[in-house]
Amino acid sequence: MARKDHYYNKAKQEGYRARSAYKLKQLDSETGLFGPGNTVVDLGAAPGGWLQVASEKVGDHGKVVGVDLQRIRDIDHHNVETVRGDMTEDDTKEKLKDIVGEQGADAVVSDMAPNMTGEYSLDHARSIYLARQAFEVAQELLATGGDFAVKVFDGQDLADFRADMEPEFQYVRSIRPDASRDSSSEQYLVGKHFLTAPVRKGDEVEVEIVDVGSEGDGIAKVEDFTVFVPGTETGETPLVRITDVKPRFAFAERVDD
Template sequence: MAGKDDYYNRAKQQGYRARSAYKLKQLDREFDLIERGDTVVDLGAAPGGWLQVAAEEAGGGGRVIGVDLQRIDDVERGDAPVETIRGDMTEDDTKAAIREAAGGRVDVVVSDMAPNMTGEYNLDHARSVHLARQALETAEDLLGEGGSFAVKVFQGQDLADFEADVEREFAFTRTTSPDASRESSSEVYVVGKNKLTGPVRVGDELTVEVTDVGEEGDGIAKVEGFTLFVDGAEAGDELRVEVTDVKPRFGFAEPIEE
């Protein structure tokens, strides 16, 4: 085998369960998805190639949890302990089992799930987006502030809307195609970093009361304890604003001209 098919041989030689392990390796190398000590949840984890990589990257202080409807053989690679849960990730019982296994803290959610292929491109694309949205919902439910997310999805007409939904939940997002993906594949990976947990998102319009002025001259308003810097506003102003940028712990807004 030559070119990208070399990843199949490489996986066999290096003891990874699937060539897809190199996709996660490349995503992690490019985006620093998994840090030492992280708790990682892998959705649709069978046969376990991504679990092997996650266990290596999370290290001894980390924890890795794999979820799949299929049985996954014990993973003995890397220093992080690996636990597998057999169940449907969309069910409350499965999410509760994940939380219990994670000890209440999840730093990274990844998903390499793909639908059963029908050969009808638009249908396969739609099903892949559906799976990706399920993974995003799980990430929204489990990730804490600053958490990371990576999910596979097929290119097509619904990709842009899905990317926009990821952008609303993370401070940094990118869509990429790892070198380990086959040349003939339409798959891409949508990556989100620095999970947002504040009460506002880009594009939100709301009325705020400016209570102070920051060092840069922007007005400071609080929304459920979250700091919002309002361009050109002064202490005592009460005005309608549109949120223009959101970071994990603060955001920016512009006054809306009446």
């Protein structure tokens, strides 16, 4: 039996609106996109297969919001809400922000693909364009530590897009789900643990050590963001280089010795 037949039939049997539901299931299984009580935004959500999966994963106390230019038939889950509109327009983004709330989204996902022309370089370029649009929206909606998953087609512009994603997350993975068709060049980039810190790895900044932590590292603040600097004492103002950034704190080394 052909792979596409297997997943198509499986979706029909299990009540999913699209075979792509199994792609999201694998992405979640491998990267832990969703947890109970999470808030999830699905960009380009029609016909709703990914909404169904996310709804199951976040449970009764979670929230799933889907947006698409096309109408999405109602989904029989009380934790799903849909918005019809262009995700890049201000009105639509404001609606999303209102629904998501001030705490932000725990995950933003996108399975959007361009209308295929059969000209590979053009289809690839359009897929990266859509992925970049989704990335921009995700940056506005994600909470600190949130995750982002987006479909892309392999090609010459993919490396640059991934390079733009990587500084904004703790790490980025590339996954090709089993449910992807053999003939497809699609893959998914998954950015884990969105960084909202005012510093990035490699930055050099002068800081003031305001305290010393229990492990003996100096503690500095950059716009209320904590930076740990080994080998420093309270009251020092060293020049430091950021060596690692986590969602809620960073590590640095002094460079003015």
